[in-house]
Amino acid sequence: MHDPRFNKMAQVIVHYSVEVKPGQNVYVWGQAPAAPLMLEIYREILKAGGHAFLRADLPSAQEISSRTRRRTSWTSSRLWT
Numbered sequence: 848m849h850d851p852r853f854n855k856m857a858q859v860i861v862h863y864s865v866e867v868k869p870g871q872n873v874y875v876w877g878q879a880p881a882a883p884l885m886l887e888i889y890r891e892i893l894k895a896g897g898h899a900f901l902r903a904d905l906p907s908a909q910e911i912s913s914r915t916r917r918r919t920s921w922t923s924s925r926l927w928t
Contacts, residue, residue, distance in 0.1 A: 850883065857887035861895055869896030876902040 861867050873892050877885045882903060892899040 861891035
């Protein structure tokens with residue numbers, strides 16, 4: 848469901864707080880619950896002529912990353928010992 852308050856907040860962030868200029872690179876980083884606002888900010892950055900880059904931290908990603916790193920570091924250390 849679209850909430851018009853997100854659009855208004857995105858306009859304030861992009862045009863007033865950050866003052867995005869054409870050609871400017873803008874990195875938008877947030878967590879999954881902020882996705883609706885992040886998408887509105889993304890849309891406003893593009894409308895302002897900026898280049899938007901999104902990164903959303905998903906709840907399970909940290910767990911996957913930790914498990915993968917443990918396995919990888921264990922494998923790497925076993926290869927070198």
